[in-house]
Structures are given as structure tokens and as C-alpha cells.
Amino acid sequence: MELTALVEDIACALAAVDGERAVHKQFQPGIGPFGEADAVRAALVWLKTTNPERYGEAATKRLPDLLIPAKWAVELKVVRPFGDNGLPAEHWSENVLHPYPGNTSSLGDCLKLLTSNLRERKAIIIFGYEHTPPRVPLEPALAGFEILARELLRLSLSARAEALRQNLVHPVHQQLRVYGYEIFGQIHDEA
Numbered sequence: 001m002e003l004t005a006l007v008e009d010i011a012c013a014l015a016a017v018d019g020e021r022a023v024h025k026q027f028q029p030g031i032g033p034f035g036e037a038d039a040v041r042a043a044l045v046w047l048k049t050t051n052p053e054r055y056g057e058a059a060t061k062r063l064p065d066l067l068i069p070a071k072w073a074v075e076l077k078v079v080r081p082f083g084d085n086g087l088p089a090e091h092w093s094e095n096v097l098h099p100y101p102g103n104t105s106s107l108g109d110c111l112k113l114l115t116s117n118l119r120e121r122k123a124i125i126i127f128g129y130e131h132t133p134p135r136v137p138l139e140p141a142l143a144g145f146e147i148l149a150r151e152l153l154r155l156s157l158s159a160r161a162e163a164l165r166q167n168l169v170h171p172v173h174q175q176l177r178v179y180g181y182e183i184f185g186q187i188h189d190e191a
Helices: 003-019 036-050 106-114 139-152
Strands: 066-068 072-079 121-130 155-157 161-165 175-186
Touching: 003 036, 003 072, 003 121, 003 161, 003 175, 036 072, 072 106, 106 121, 106 139, 106 155, 106 175, 139 155, 139 175
Parallel strands: 072 121
Antiparallel strands: 066 072, 121 175, 155 175, 161 175
8 A cells, every 4th residue: 555545545534534523522523623543543443444455454553653564654643723612723833843752743753663663664644624725724834844854854755645625524624634754764974
């Protein structure tokens, strides 16, 4: 399975859960307010049901967030510039841009995957929500992630794979963007 298919499948699964008008805690209906782990678990249930040949053995774990045995070890991260109440979310971009080992950001997750003993292909998938049209677009944060990953942390990443799903049920989290990158390794300068 290629990265583009994985990204599309995750986008379809999250949009399908959203279409069921799922409710998380006391928030408004829709997938947008779900915490990262809950969204991934809900998406995986849908994937296992609709595509068991591809995802039947997949599991959510602590490391990685999603394991598709013999295929992919995936860390996922959610980003939301606005909360369920429509107010700006402080520090939302830290989930993508904090470049320190041991941190729970997307960059920290890339480093964690690289130092793991997992034999599967490694990927980071960032999924986030915007208004339609975006009031605060996710694109600058993703471009920042790519720059920090390649220039500061010297990570070798694939080209970005992405998917967009619109017309979500939540009044704030109206569209879903899913971005994926395969992580090949870390480039070390020769002395």
C-alpha cells in the first residue's frame, strides 16, 4: 500500500465517522472535536469494517499510533486552529512545529519513529480542520513543519501526500485536511 492510498483511506474514514454525526464528550457533533487517539480509534473501526483485507490486522498502539503489520508504522497528529466553541485555539501549531526529541509534536514523533525498532515503513500523518473557506489555513504550519523537518532536523521525507474532505457536520471544523509523509531517515553530515 502506498502512502497516497493510506492518506486517502484515513481521510475517508474520518469523514465517514463525521457523517455519522458522532459526538465526543460534551462537544457538538462531528469528528472535529475528537481528541487525536479517539479520532484514530474511530477511524480504524471504520477501516477494519470497510476494508478488512487492508486493515484487518491494524491496531492502535502507544508507539506507533497506528500499526499496519508488515506495512506501516504511523504516528498521527491532529491540529485545530479553532475550538469547538469557535474561539481561536492557543498554541495549536505547536502540535506540528515543536522540534525537540521526546516532544509529542509531529517533529518529535518523526524522531521517535526513527529511533524505534519497528521494521514497517514509517510515516507521519497530520490531520486538521478548517472553516470553509479557511479563516486560519493549515498550509503555513505544514510548510513550517516541512522546513523544520528537512533543514533543522535533517529528516529525509517523501513528497507530501494530501487529501481534502469538505462539508463536515461541525459548524467550526467544516473541512478536513490530511497530510502524510513517509520518513526515510535522518541525514547525517560527514565530518
